[in-house]
Amino acid sequence: MISIDRLTKSYSSAKVLKEICLHIPHGMFGLLGPNGAGKTTLMHILVTLITANSGTVTIGDYTLGKHDREIRKIIGFLPQEFGMYNKLTAWEYLDLIGTLKGMKISRARRLAIADLLEQVNLAGEARKKIGSMSGGMRRRLGIAQALLGDPLVIVADEPTVGLDPEERLRFRNLLRSWSLEKTVLLSTHIVSDIEDTCDRLAVLRSGVVLYTGTQPDLILQLQGKMWTGVVHAEELPAIKKRTLVLSSRRDRDGEEVRVVSEELPFPEARSVYPNLEDAYMVLAGGGKLG
Numbered sequence: 001m002i003s004i005d006r007l008t009k010s011y012s013s014a015k016v017l018k019e020i021c022l023h024i025p026h027g028m029f030g031l032l033g034p035n036g037a038g039k040t041t042l043m044h045i046l047v048t049l050i051t052a053n054s055g056t057v058t059i060g061d062y063t064l065g066k067h068d069r070e071i072r073k074i075i076g077f078l079p080q081e082f083g084m085y086n087k088l089t090a091w092e093y094l095d096l097i098g099t100l101k102g103m104k105i106s107r108a109r110r111l112a113i114a115d116l117l118e119q120v121n122l123a124g125e126a127r128k129k130i131g132s133m134s135g136g137m138r139r140r141l142g143i144a145q146a147l148l149g150d151p152l153v154i155v156a157d158e159p160t161v162g163l164d165p166e167e168r169l170r171f172r173n174l175l176r177s178w179s180l181e182k183t184v185l186l187s188t189h190i191v192s193d194i195e196d197t198c199d200r201l202a203v204l205r206s207g208v209v210l211y212t213g214t215q216p217d218l219i220l221q222l223q224g225k226m227w228t229g230v231v232h233a234e235e236l237p238a239i240k241k242r243t244l245v246l247s248s249r250r251d252r253d254g255e256e257v258r259v260v261s262e263e264l265p266f267p268e269a270r271s272v273y274p275n276l277e278d279a280y281m282v283l284a285g286g287g288k289l290g
């Protein structure tokens with residue numbers, strides 16, 4: 001659905017996207033990367049807010065730069081930060097956004113707004129002024145505005161920030177249900193947001209795509225190299241020298257470590273299955289898989 005070919009973006013002399021190539025099919029796709037990786041920049045390019053320096057992007061049948069007006073009609077965007085009209089109620093805000101999106105028939109707009117408020121669990125807050133809403137409520141309202149007009153593609157930049165655990169789970173389920181009919185691009189630095197929802201993902205760091213493919217294929221690259229065990233605190237520096245220590249936690253008997261190593265890293269180590277968090281930490285930390 002979205003094809004990105006050699007996309008480059010610089011701010012003055014700093015290259016923040018370096019010849020990005022990505023194919024994002026129908027369904028859910030995760031864009032995972034640490035702060036400053038270039039996720040927001042990439043999303044802002046896709047939703048026509050900023051222009052790239054070079055490269056080609058097609059979204060469905062449309063080409064960015066040539067068909068921006070058409071692209072805006074088929075994309076719903078949930079930005080990381082967005083200003084809202086504090087004096088408007090949730091309903092008035094969605095009514096305004098719907099009108100701006102070209103939903104001219106008021107009955108259809110009304111029905112769509114009522115349905116979306118229900119989906120994001122804000123049906124009871126339709127008359128509440130945005131200025132008096134909590135951060136989580138505002139985020140849910142942001143989700144509703146992104147979906148208004150039934151876009152084919154949804155681009156969501158760190159959508160779960162500000163949601164409590166229950167809302168986060170609910171939101172993930174919503175995303176999954178939308179992705180049956182749409183292309184959903186979800187950017188985040190939170191691994192669990194992607195782990196449960198996206199079969200395919202890309203890992204971005206310093207403007208470079210380090211991995212793109214399925215979750216299992218990424219995890220498979222660490223197969224046989226993940227170890228855990230408890231060591232004495234004084235052994236830790238030596239272990240850090242010869243392995244990649246992903247985490248260490250003080251335990252009653254010493255330090256419980258989780259390490260990446262081609263071979264048995266210390267005598268008491270036990271082999272464990274790798275997970276997405278492990279693979280991401282290796283990549284985001286500058287390491288290599290495989």
Ligand SMILES: Nc1ncnc2c1ncn2[C@@H]1O[C@H](COP(=O)(O)OP(=O)(O)OP(=O)(O)O)[C@@H](O)[C@H]1O
Pocket residue numbers: 011016033034035036037038039040041042
């Ligand atoms: N308008 C701008 N002018 C100059 N530099 C910018 C601008 N916007 C972003 N950058 C820089 O580009 C790099 C990528 O930023 P971007 O916001 O795209 O990353 P990100 O992965 O979305 O991170 P975060 O989650 O922190 O937003 C950063 O080094 C940032 O400082």
